[in-house]
Amino acid sequence: MFELHPDLQRDCYTVGQFKLSLILLHKDANYPWLILVPKRQKVREIHHLSEEDQIQLIKESSHLSEVMTSIYAPVKMNIAALGNVVPQLHVHHIARFKEDPAWPKPIWGATEQKEYSPEELEKRLERLHSSLVGEDFQAWCGTEEDAGSNQGFFTP
Amino acid sequence: MFELHPDLQRDCYTVGQFKLSLILLHKDANYPWLILVPKRQKVREIHHLSEEDQIQLIKESSHLSEVMTSIYAPVKMNIAALGNVVPQLHVHHIARFKEDPAWPKPIWGATEQKEYSPEELEKRLERLHSSLVGEDFQAWCGTEEDAGSNQGFFTP
Numbered sequence: 001m002f003e004l005h006p007d008l009q010r011d012c013y014t015v016g017q018f019k020l021s022l023i024l025l026h027k028d029a030n031y032p033w034l035i036l037v038p039k040r041q042k043v044r045e046i047h048h049l050s051e052e053d054q055i056q057l058i059k060e061s062s063h064l065s066e067v068m069t070s071i072y073a074p075v076k077m078n079i080a081a082l083g084n085v086v087p088q089l090h091v092h093h094i095a096r097f098k099e100d101p102a103w104p105k106p107i108w109g110a111t112e113q114k115e116y117s118p119e120e121l122e123k124r125l126e127r128l129h130s131s132l133v134g135e136d137f138q139a140w141c142g143t144e145e146d147a148g149s150n151q152g153f154f155t156p
Numbered sequence: 157m158f159e160l161h162p163d164l165q166r167d168c169y170t171v172g173q174f175k176l177s178l179i180l181l182h183k184d185a186n187y188p189w190l191i192l193v194p195k196r197q198k199v200r201e202i203h204h205l206s207e208e209d210q211i212q213l214i215k216e217s218s219h220l221s222e223v224m225t226s227i228y229a230p231v232k233m234n235i236a237a238l239g240n241v242v243p244q245l246h247v248h249h250i251a252r253f254k255e256d257p258a259w260p261k262p263i264w265g266a267t268e269q270k271e272y273s274p275e276e277l278e279k280r281l282e283r284l285h286s287s288l289v290g291e292d293f294q295a296w297c298g299t300e301e302d303a304g305s306n307q308g309f310f311t312p
Contacts, residue, residue: 045233047218047225058214062203069203077201080236084252084260096240104240106264 002039005088009147013121015128017153019136020056023064024090025124029116031107032072032095032124036060043089046081060135061091067131068095078106158195161244165303169277171284173309175292176212179220180246181280185272187263188228188251188280192216199245202237216291217247223287224251234262 004022012024012035020040026033038057043049049057065077074095081091094107102110116124129139142152160178168180168191176196182189194213199205205213221233230251237247250263258266272280285295298308 045221045225046214046235047221047233051215054214054218055211058202058210059207062210065201065203069201076238076240077203078236078238078240079202080234080238080262082232082234082236082262084232084234084262106236106238106240106262108262 002041004037004147005086005090007086008035008037008088008090013125014140014142014147014152015125016132016137016139018056018060018063020053021060021091023128023132025128027116028113029120030101030111030114032068032074033107034064034068034093034128036064036091036093038089040089044083044087045089046091048089056135057091061093063135064093064132067128068093071127071131080106082108158197160193160303161242161246163242164191164193164244164246169281170296170298170303170308171281172288172293172295174212174216174219176209177216177247179284179288181284183272184269185276186257186267186270188224188230189263190220190224190249190284192220192247192249194245196245200239200243201245202247205245212291213247217249219291220249220288223284224249227283227287236262238264 008024012026015023015025017023021036021038024035024037026035038049038053040049046054061079072095075098076096078094078096083089096103138153138155140152141154146152164180168182171179171181173179177192177194180191180193182191194205194209196205202210217235228251231254232252234250234252239245252259294309294311296308297310302308
């Protein structure tokens with residue numbers, strides 16, 4: 001059974017899921033920063049996914065990039081599967097701007113994490129929930145206890 | 157017509173090409189660091205490629221990751237499409253080790269570039285040329301003047 005790695009659970013809010021991947025929002029409010037986690041057990045590398053899952057992953061990744069581009073109008077999307085610290089396969093999707101605190105450098109370790117205010121967070125999640133149609137999107141509205149489980153998802 | 161961006165031409169050696177992408181080796185010898193550049197004009201984002209090209213890209217990316225894993229036996233592959241500085245779509249593939257100078261951080265900007273010796277470079281390219289079969293691989297053995305053009309490729 002798929003279980004979300006505790007580090008990802010600690011660092012992110014759950015947004016919803018596509019057919020293959022869980023969709024997370026990183027808690028760092030410096031950037032619109034979403035993460036796809038394919039719901040497959042103990043997979044650490046993209047090339048360890050089946051060919052079918054790899055194709056589904058790039059579809060979900062591009063769909064997410066398109067939606068993030070339409071919502072945030074970034075200068076550039078940054079897409080990355082690093083995972084040197086957290087061993088569960090996860091793919092970063094970060095909308096980058098010339099005014100963001102790390103530009104033009106990669107964001108990791110560039111600056112101190114900034115928290116979302118409850119209002120900003122609610123607004124960001126609502127906008128994502130209403131924009132992320134396609135690829136069997138289901139929004140998440142579970143409780144803290146449901147996080148990382150299969151509970152709390154609904155089709156908008 | 158596809159033209160390789162001059163910054164990528166300056167920073168990399170050409171290894172060969174797959175059906176969709178040019179394969180480059182970054183000149184920084186600190187890491188086994190290869191870069192795929194889809195041979196499509198003026199594309200900056202993965203999601204701007206056609207669906208067919210996206211699927212081909214993930215196939216070539218995973219094939220490259222598998223080959224790099226079999227040659228270098230890294231702890232982790234780092235895959236990233238950033239492109240904040242160089243506007244041509246290019247996807248980094250870096251084999252990471254616990255002993256490398258940036259571990260566990262991302263490599264960009266982490267340490268001074270190290271040059272390959274001519275012997276190391278020749279050995280690295282030869283090994284790649286003999287391992288990168290599949291996805292219509294063609295090795296490159298052109299001259300400096302051919303770099304970035306369609307000249308100098310051959311099927312091993």
